Amino acid sequence: MKPVPHIAALAPYALADLAPELTSLAQNESLRPPSPNALEAAQRALAETHLYPDPDWTDLRAAIVGVHAVPSEAILCGAGSMELIGALASAYLSVGDRMVTTEFAYLYFRTATQLSGAAFDLAPETDLTVDVDALIGAVGPATKIVFVANPGNPTGTRIGRGALERLRNGLPDDVMLVIDEAYGEFADGLDAGVFDLVGRGNTAVLRTFSKAYGCAGLRVGWGVFPPAVAAEMRKILNPNNVSGVSQAGATAAMLDQEYMQETVRETAGIRDRFIERIRAIGLGVPESYTNFVILTFDSPEDAIAADEALRADEIAMRGMGGYGLAHCLRATIAGEAAMDRAAQSLERFAGGQQ
Ligand SMILES: Cc1ncc(COP(=O)(O)O)c(C=O)c1O
Structure with missing residues (x-):
């Protein structure tokens, strides 16, 4: 048996290396579980699991409309935003097509492109931040999609609405711009939103319940799509993609904005105190608009040594070699006690190096 060549050529998806005794700061999960309302709703929905889930995500879409004021028919939900x-990628990329994203963008953009048999081009970033001119410059005649994560993973940085509009205006009209706002809730309120850009017909915006809503295990993502794009996507998505339990949990999570906003506030507070401590020991840490931070060391060797020291203290951060940032480690913001242990471990490590 022979797999198709573009699948055979792919490396397996790189997962975090997590032994059970380690405290994981490696997967950008929320520092606390979902809203109690979400847990209760999911539990109640278990009684209905002899039935297939609602293929139109009716209640979930209504909850999203209530919060984000986007047109209900433009919303599609997925088994995580990964789906x-x-x-x-399946709808708009094929052999011979190209996708453009930024140098340090979320790796799944590349994987999804390769799964479609297409190729990708990477636009350089400036100071670990999306560079709009570089993105526009990387687009060629075969480019069909530009993916931008904003805020970015693993950088944690963001660009403003003005820059995104400049990007959209600088791209050919027949190139789709996908703005992935998986961490958007951590930056909401800092700037005007971008959902209205979907009205241009060639832009999509993605969000997820996996981060600020703390529902990574439920696997629910959503997005806003132009009508023609949504029609194509519907052909690809499994009609039963989001389980009834997950739809019920995510709906209740969306309706409990107060709980989500409290998570965002708590995360930002712990994150900013952690950044201060890490900068004080001489490591570079860009400003973060997410629930994680990226730590930059002087060399890949230093990052590996720090990772080993952290693991000896039973803390797992994420190595960034796969992103071309081997001199960096990414740390998800967990609770105060875990971040204190992580900071202490790095302070000891830095002290030992002097
Ligand atoms: C930028 C970005 N987009 C999408 C995802 C996928 O999230 P999910 O499939 O859990 O919704 C992640 C997960 O880490 C991410 O960092």
Whole structure:
């Protein structure tokens, strides 16, 4: 048996290396569980699991409309936003096509592209931040999609609405711009939103319940799509993609904005105190608009040594070699006690190096 060549050529998806005794700061999960209302709703929905789930995500879409004031028919939900990224790539990329993203963008953009048999081009970033001119410059005649994560993973940085509009205006009209706002809730309120850009017909915006809503295990993502794009995506998405339990949990999570906003506030507070401590020991840490931070060391060797020291203290951060940032480690913001242990471990490590 022979797999198709573009699948055979792919490396397996790189997962975090997590032994059970380690405190994981490696997967950008929320520092606390979902809203109690979400847990209760999911529990109640278990009684209905002899039935297939609602293929139109009716209640979930209504809850999203209530919060974000986007047109209900423009919303599609996925088994995580990964499913939506994959469906976009399946619908718009094929052999001979190219996708453009930034140098340090979320790696699944590349994987989804390769799964479609297409190739990708990487635009350089400036100071670990998306560079709009570089993105526009990387687009060629075969480019069909530009993926931008904003805020970015693993950088944690963001660009403003003005820059995104400049990007959209600088791209050919027949190139789709996908703005992945997986961490958008951590930056909401800092700037005007971008959902209205979907009205241009060639832009999609993605969000997820996996981060600020603390529902990574439920696997629910959503996005806002132009009508023609949504029609193509519908052909690809499994009609039963989001389980009834997950739809019920995510709906209740969306309706409990107060709980989500409290998570965002708590995360930002712990994050900013952690950044201060890490900068004080001489490591570079860009400003973060997410629930994680990226730590930059002087060399890949230093990052590996720090990772080993952290693991000896039973803390797992994420090595960034796969992103071309081997001199960096990414740390998810967990609770105060875990971040204190992580900071102490790095302070000891830095002290030992002097
Ligand atoms: C930028 C970005 N987009 C999408 C995802 C996928 O999230 P999910 O499939 O859990 O919704 C992640 C997960 O880490 C991410 O960092």
